[in-house]
Amino acid sequence: MNLGLKDVHHNLGRFIMTAAGVAFLVTASIGMIGLYRGIVADALLVIESIGADLWVVQGGRSGPFSESSAIASDMDRRVEGVAGVATVRRFVQISQQFEHEGRSHRASLTGLDYPLDNGAWVPLVAGRHLKSGHFEAIADRSIGLVLGERVRLGLDEFTIVGLTRGMVDMGGDGLLFVTVNDAASIAQRRTSEEVLLARSTAGRSGQGSLSGSSVAQDSKIAAVLVTLNPAADVASVRRAIMAWGDANVLSRAEQQSLLLDQRLWRLRVQILAFTSVLLVVMAIVISLIIYMLTMEKRHQIAMLKLIGARNRVIVAMIVEQAYLIGAGGLALGLVLANIIFPYFPRRVVIDPGDIAQLGAAMAVICGFASFLGISRALKVRAQEVLS
Incomplete structure (x- = not known):
């Protein structure tokens, strides 16, 4: 006779409520870990999809994702002349907030170096890629724009010619793809008040050059994307570019490391801390339930001892109940996670590897939780059946 299953059947309502409570904790744990995984996937989305071997950024900086970067407007032509370089593309990404049909929208404006890059690496769910150097855009669905719609960005109107899904930046803002030249033009837009203020400031300082930007830079280009020849020596290309003094060179792996090990490090620690708290709460809940169930069965345990049942039978009953609660909570929590x-x-x-690790953690928790019930059950004497 399986005493654990018999007792669960006898207290089915309590078992279901306990498993449901554990399931919500499991769902929260899966959500915390999955949210971090999602942020990492969003952060690395452009780096992994755009297909560049090297990123040439502003000298002394690690941009454009970990910090701001602004390079010379002719940097792409200089890089193109380096031995071993196959193709180069300019890159710019700017957070942009704009009004459309009475609503405020926010997007991460990403420049494509048309015609070298028409966005063919961007997966579309509707429409087409760019076919013109000006006034066309590809939008992520999360921005709220539809195919064929015209939206005003800066001083010009752009037509949405393509739609994509799941293309967002680290902050969760949808990507809006335009050409690099259009992105730079939008970024340099100034109101008439800003123009007057810039002229006034330049007049007082005696400077005749009006850049129109509060940052001293001659370009809005954040980086140059380099694709190398198959036989190129990566180290030689890096040395040649970094010898100029105004540029830094990062590989794809280095860009990923900067994001994960620096910019997202605090987020990783915070999510790990919250997940640990949830697991501790889960251990406490399961321990209390098992202990209460054991206390309620003192008479039955004493009867088992009186008729000669060995301790391993009682231990197996308590351990089995703990693991049934854990397994039920894990299964129900996974179902809720996929629904919600x-x-x-x-x-x-929701990564299968993370679920496996969570399952292993729950196995340890259930084993610990059953220990309290076991220690109390072993203290029950056969004489207590008479009380």
Whole structure:
């Protein structure tokens, strides 16, 4: 006779409520880990999709994702002349807020170096890629724009010629792809008041050059994307470019490391801390339930001892109940996670490896939780059946 299953059947309502409570804690744990995985996936999305071997950024900086970067407007032509370089593309990404049909929209404006790059690496769900050097855009669905719609960015109107899904930046803002020249033009837009203020400031300082920007730079280009020849020596290319003194060179792996190990490090620690708290709460809940169930069965345990049942039978009953609660909570929590998280505003990635690790952690928790019940059950004497 399986005493653990018999007792669960006898207290089915309590078992279901306990498993449901554990399931919500499991769902929260999956959500915390999945949210971090989603943020990492969003942060690395452009780096992994755009297909550049090297990123040439502003000298002394690690941009454009970990910090700001502004390079000379002719940097792409200089890099193109380096031995071993196959193709170069300019890159710019700017956070942009704009009004459309009475609503405020926010997007991460990403420049494509048309015609070298028409956005063919961007997966579309509708429409087409860019076919013109000006006034066309590809938008992520999360921005709220539709195919064929005209939207005003800066001083010009752009037509949405393509739609994509899941293309967002680290902050969760949808990507809006335009050409690099259009992106630079939008970024340099100034109101008449800003123009007058810049002229006044230049007049007082005696400077005749009006850049129109509060940052001393001659370009809005953030980086140059380099694709190398198959036989190129990466180290030689890096040395040649960095010898100029006004540029820094980062590989794809270095860009990923800067994001994960520096910019997202605090987020990783915070999510790990919150997940640890949830697991501790889960251990406490399961321990209390098992202990209460054991206390309620003191009479039955004393009867088992009186008729000669060995301790391992009682231990097996308590351990089995603990693991049934844990398994039920894990299964129900995984079902809830797959139902709920697809509707979250941020991407939540449910990774099988993370679920396996969570299952292993729950196995340890259930083993610890059953220890309290076991220690109490072993103290029950057969004489207590008479009390």
